[in-house]
Amino acid sequence: MYDVVVVGAGPGGSIAAKTCAENGLNVLLVEKRQEIGVPVRCAEGISRDALERFVEPKKFFISREVVGAKIFAPDGTEITLSEEKAGNEVGYVLERKVFDRYLATLASQAGAEVLVKTTAYDFERKDGIVKVKLRRMGEEWEVETKLVIGADGVESRVAKFFGIDTTLKPDGIESCVQYLMTNIDFDPDYCYFWLGKSIAPGGYIWLFPKRVGANVGIGVMPSIAKKTPKEYLDDFVQKKFPDGRIVELVAGAVPVCGEIKTAVADNVMLVGDAARHADPITGGGIANAMKAGYYAGKVAAEAVKKNDFSAKFLKRYDKLWKEDFGKELAKKRKLQQKLIKMDDETLNKIAHSIPKNIKELSVRAIVLEIFKKHPKLLWDVKDLIL
Numbered sequence: 001m002y003d004v005v006v007v008g009a010g011p012g013g014s015i016a017a018k019t020c021a022e023n024g025l026n027v028l029l030v031e032k033r034q035e036i037g038v039p040v041r042c043a044e045g046i047s048r049d050a051l052e053r054f055v056e057p058k059k060f061f062i063s064r065e066v067v068g069a070k071i072f073a074p075d076g077t078e079i080t081l082s083e084e085k086a087g088n089e090v091g092y093v094l095e096r097k098v099f100d101r102y103l104a105t106l107a108s109q110a111g112a113e114v115l116v117k118t119t120a121y122d123f124e125r126k127d128g129i130v131k132v133k134l135r136r137m138g139e140e141w142e143v144e145t146k147l148v149i150g151a152d153g154v155e156s157r158v159a160k161f162f163g164i165d166t167t168l169k170p171d172g173i174e175s176c177v178q179y180l181m182t183n184i185d186f187d188p189d190y191c192y193f194w195l196g197k198s199i200a201p202g203g204y205i206w207l208f209p210k211r212v213g214a215n216v217g218i219g220v221m222p223s224i225a226k227k228t229p230k231e232y233l234d235d236f237v238q239k240k241f242p243d244g245r246i247v248e249l250v251a252g253a254v255p256v257c258g259e260i261k262t263a264v265a266d267n268v269m270l271v272g273d274a275a276r277h278a279d280p281i282t283g284g285g286i287a288n289a290m291k292a293g294y295y296a297g298k299v300a301a302e303a304v305k306k307n308d309f310s311a312k313f314l315k316r317y318d319k320l321w322k323e324d325f326g327k328e329l330a331k332k333r334k335l336q337q338k339l340i341k342m343d344d345e346t347l348n349k350i351a352h353s354i355p356k357n358i359k360e361l362s363v364r365a366i367v368l369e370i371f372k373k374h375p376k377l378l379w380d381v382k383d384l385i386l
């Protein structure tokens with residue numbers, strides 16, 4: 001019998017398993033892919049602080065360090081945020097194939113048992129014990145535990161099985177496509193973002209520099225998009241990078257629905273994308289997945305000590321993630337709902353209103369300037385940003 005079974009070895013699951021093991025628990029981490037971190041479904045950007053809170057940065061999993069961000073309004077107006085001025089808005093572009101695997105090895109070194117190419121395909125809960133049914137290369141067997149940590153990503157099976165409501169409505173999801181591109185011209189010290197309802201409705205186009213080439217991708221909200229994300233991205237790439245070459249393609253989805261009511265049920269906690277922890281505005285989810293994994297691991301250790309795996313006890317995990325970043329998710333969801341209604345003309349107007357000589361070029365300072373010039377635009381969300 002395992003104290004904890006963690007389903008999914010993304011950043012959330014590996015940090016959860018590592019934290020459980022460091023706290024003396026007998027933990028199994030199962031991952032359905034044969035290679036952890038492959039295929040990559042991510043643009044791989046993370047802020048410096050978010051990464052360094054959990055892992056010491058190592059050259060082998062960092063593809064690029066960036067010093068700022070360039071944001072483009074629909075008419076091409078550019079706003080550059082330098083690291084000096086933008087503080088923690090920028091940081092690293094990871095090599096997630098290596099990073100995710102490294103996190104799993106940290107979990108394993110801490111004492112977690114790691115099984116790859118192993119799918120948790122069903123669960124049976126009876127008398128406070130969960131039987132987790134596993135499948136690997138045609139072989140099926142089951143293991144027992146009192147606690148499951150569902151870190152199984154946006155399509156979480158664990159959430160569904162244990163009846164935790166994580167339903168995503170069409171406006172609660174970003175549908176993404178990304179190319180790894182070479183033969184394109186850009187400043188490798190910067191991440192790029194292109195905004196506009198006509199190029200990426202409900203989302204944006206990004207370029208994140210890699211050691212060789214760059215991740216060029218798009219996220220759109222299917223509820224308002226008129227084409228597929230790939231069609232939008234192809235239109236953009238043909239115009240912007242006509243000589244570019246595509247050497248990799250990934251497609252995936254990010255939950256952007258904001259804070260869910262609860263991420264626990266009897267005998268289970270959800271972390272990361274499974275618990276809809278990604279940022280509703282940026283779609284970034286690595287940082288919150290790691291934070292949630294850490295909190296879930298800590299609460300798992302307390303639950304084992306008290307031999308209490310009830311939802312009532314596990315609510316202390318809800319408290320931890322909600323206090324850390326849950327409120328922020330709720331605020332950003334409201335702001336996102338406002339932003340997706342803005343037409344390109346309004347976005348241009350906003351970009352023009354940012355003075356060139358603004359003293360501090362942080363996101364907050366920019367928003368304040370916009371608010372001063374166009375209070376009506378942001379009036380109903382002023383409490384969220386001021």
Ligand SMILES: Cc1cc2nc3c(=O)[nH]c(=O)nc-3n(C[C@H](O)[C@H](O)[C@H](O)COP(=O)(O)OP(=O)(O)OC[C@H]3O[C@@H](n4cnc5c(N)ncnc54)[C@H](O)[C@@H]3O)c2cc1C
Binds near residue numbers: 032278
């Ligand atoms: C195109 C795209 C670009 C993105 N760009 C960024 C970015 O730049 N920065 C950022 O912070 N975030 C980004 N994200 C979001 C980020 O990738 C996720 O938020 C993050 O990976 C969530 O981590 P996680 O551990 O919760 O889940 P995941 O990383 O999704 O890991 C879940 C794991 O569970 C495994 N699994 C699923 N079901 C089972 C099962 N039944 N049994 C066993 N294993 C299972 C999966 O194989 C997977 O390895 C992007 C997402 C997309 C789609």
